[in-house]
Amino acid sequence: MSSDSGSAIQKRFGENLRSIRKSKGLSQETLALICGLDRTYIGGVERGERNISLVNIVKIAQSLGVEAKDFF
């Protein structure tokens, strides 16, 4: 089966998140405050360093006013 590596998956997701966050004019700090997550956590996800969980994916999407599927 051909499949992406975990790090490639995380990197692509992080790039999509960063792009959507910037399109909303929000800093990592502001997004982190809205989500109730740490800014360094948001930064780590955007850099593809973290394997974010389902619940945090949806919480960040709701904080940005988008659908979780928009990250994929």
Next chain:
Amino acid sequence: MSSDSGSAIQKRFGENLRSIRKSKGLSQETLALICGLDRTYIGGVERGERNISLVNIVKIAQSLGVEAKDFF
């Protein structure tokens, strides 16, 4: 901010996964074998008991021949 609870998020995701898996005619056992994950793990995700990670979401989607966004 209005937002779904973690358990509601997990339950909705699990229902979508189960529906897509069944539409492909796959058992939990077969899907687990293709993904390299445990059948009890797949079952737990489908029942909304587990907060699945990004990498496993994408790996399960690839194993089912769908896009990760189809689960949302």
